[in-house]
Amino acid sequence: xxxxxxxxxxxxxxxxxxxxxxxxxxxxxxxxxxxxxxxxxxxxxxxxxxxxxxxxxxxxxxxxxxxxxxxxxxxxxxxxxxxxxxxxxxxxxxxxxxxxxxxxxxxxxxxxxxxxxxxxxxxxxxxxx
Numbered sequence: 001x002x003x004x005x006x007x008x009x010x011x012x013x014x015x016x017x018x019x020x021x022x023x024x025x026x027x028x029x030x031x032x033x034x035x036x037x038x039x040x041x042x043x044x045x046x047x048x049x050x051x052x053x054x055x056x057x058x059x060x061x062x063x064x065x066x067x068x069x070x071x072x073x074x075x076x077x078x079x080x081x082x083x084x085x086x087x088x089x090x091x092x093x094x095x096x097x098x099x100x101x102x103x104x105x106x107x108x109x110x111x112x113x114x115x116x117x118x119x120x121x122x123x124x125x126x127x128x129x
Contacts (some may be wrong), residue, residue, distance in 0.1 A: 002039050005077045005090065007052040013090065015070040017043065017058070024055075054083055056090060062105040063089075074106040 002024040008014040011069045024039040025032040036055040043053045057065070057072035065071045074089030075103070089106045098109040100122070111119055 001075070002057050003036065003054050003056045004039055004043060004053045005083065006043075006047070007054055007083050011031060011083045011085070013077045013079055015079065016077065019043065054090075062107050080097075 001018045002021065003085060004011045004019055006017065006019050019033070020041045021032075022100075023042050024034050024036070026035050026038065026055070031090050032128075039055060040053045044051055047095040052074070056077055059066040059069065060071045060073065060076055063071045063074045063103075072089070074078065077090035078092075080093050082093075084091055084106070086112050087106060091101065091106045092108065094101075094108055100111060101107070102109050111122075114122075
């Protein structure tokens with residue numbers, strides 16, 4: 001099964017659907033390769049050409065693959081996540097104002113236990129703090 005996220009207004013994930021491998025895979029030179037565009041075309045045929053879909057990986061979290069494979073788009077999204085096209089990844093909702101985004105994982109981390117001096121140093125390098 002291939003997983004796809006429906007992307008809506010403000011790049012928010014609105015839904016997650018499954019597409020059978022017989023639709024997303026293409027046989028080339030005696031091997032089967034997954035083609036994201038085949039899944040997108042299939043879903044647009046069902047939900048409309050004006051919908052936006054991105055494939056995602058059930059086995060990817062914090063830019064690591066659970067089965068030692070290649071991570072795909074940083075995180076398996078849920079409804080309410082954001083798709084970031086510049087990073088080509090899914091970002092969970094920010095849990096609060098005292099969190100910053102860890103770019104390497106596209107995960108939020110709390111600054112609650114950071115010293116005020118350290119927070120000031122971080123602010124020099126980040127605009128989201």
